[in-house]
Amino acid sequence: xxxxxxxxxESNGLLEKxxxxxxxxxxxxxFADKLMHKIEIQQSVKQNTIExxxxxxxxxxxxxxxxxxxxxxxxxxxxxxxxxVFNGYTPIIVVFVLFIYFMDKVMLRLxxxxx
Amino acid sequence: xQETNLIDQVKRGNTHAFRYIVANNQKLVAHIVGRxxxxxxxxxxxxxxxxxxxxxxxxxxxxxxxxxxxxxxxAYHQCLNHLxxxxxxxxxxIDDLPIEHFQNExxxxxxxxxxxxxxxxxxIVESLPLSYRTVITLFYxxxxxxxxxxxxxxxxxxxxxxxxxxxxxxxxxxxxxxSLNSR
Numbered sequence: 001x002x003x004x005x006x007x008x009x010e011s012n013g014l015l016e017k018x019x020x021x022x023x024x025x026x027x028x029x030x031f032a033d034k035l036m037h038k039i040e041i042q043q044s045v046k047q048n049t050i051e052x053x054x055x056x057x058x059x060x061x062x063x064x065x066x067x068x069x070x071x072x073x074x075x076x077x078x079x080x081x082x083x084x085v086f087n088g089y090t091p092i093i094v095v096f097v098l099f100i101y102f103m104d105k106v107m108l109r110l111x112x113x114x115x
Numbered sequence: 116x117q118e119t120n121l122i123d124q125v126k127r128g129n130t131h132a133f134r135y136i137v138a139n140n141q142k143l144v145a146h147i148v149g150r151x152x153x154x155x156x157x158x159x160x161x162x163x164x165x166x167x168x169x170x171x172x173x174x175x176x177x178x179x180x181x182x183x184x185x186x187x188x189x190a191y192h193q194c195l196n197h198l199x200x201x202x203x204x205x206x207x208x209i210d211d212l213p214i215e216h217f218q219n220e221x222x223x224x225x226x227x228x229x230x231x232x233x234x235x236x237x238x239i240v241e242s243l244p245l246s247y248r249t250v251i252t253l254f255y256x257x258x259x260x261x262x263x264x265x266x267x268x269x270x271x272x273x274x275x276x277x278x279x280x281x282x283x284x285x286x287x288x289x290x291x292x293x294s295l296n297s298r
């Protein structure tokens with residue numbers, strides 16, 4: 001029997017035994033903690049984003065309903081109302097309020113969790 | 116607590132129960148990810164992505180297979196996605212690798228007897244084509260059946276058997292060559 005044949009006949013069981021041994025791909029001890037922290041961040045951001053867009057959608061819905069009702073009841077004065085709302089500082093104030101609300105609801109909580 | 120209970124708890128939103136699921140399965144995931152991704156710096160991140168996906172999709176688990184099979188399937192596909200992203204799916208053919216890669220200074224008498232041989236075998240396994248090292252890992256290391264490996268990878272059973280046979284033949288040949296070369 002040459003060396004190679006000898007190797008083949010003896011090696012099968014040993015090879016299988018070796019293949020069953022732990023290859024040493026270990027994760028860090030705090031893997032689960034880091035993972036749970038990441039999951040909590042994702043959950044929180046997801047929840048807060050949903051909350052923000054729900055409130056935003058509700059406000060926009062109420063405004064649209066109000067405008068439609070006003071237009072239906074008082075067509076003549078609607079243009080005046082429109083110019084009152086869209087001229088001046090009103091749009092800037094609305095965007096600013098939404099920005100603050102978004103920062104408070106989503107971004108600040110995200111930053112706190114990332115600390 | 117039993118695994119089915121833990122799964123139910125997580126489905127009901129108990130993140131604390133998920134921590135136990137992670138602890139029970141992190142070795143399985145680390146082995147699969149380690150063998151497929153290979154890059155040690157990326158193993159931790161990919162494992163995290165796997166468990167996040169498990170958490171997000173746990174409601175889809177219906178108990179039709181073992182939970183470990185389901186997790187292994189997610190880990191396998193996540194690894195493939197990761198490799199695709201990195202455009203590394205092009206396999207390095209084992210025959211293209213320089214033979215020096217597999218040579219060591221070990222005496223043939225102590226082959227299989229020391230850590231150097233284990234290290235060498237690990238190196239050879241890691242240089243196998245992806246499908247070979249996947250089936251080797253799932254079959255020997257994690258002791259999944261052919262049917263379970265089929266569920267995890269989507270490979271037909273015949274392909275799994277032939278990949279396993281070829282992988283073992285390559286491993287034996289390379290180890291044998293190393294042994295003979297070092298005589």
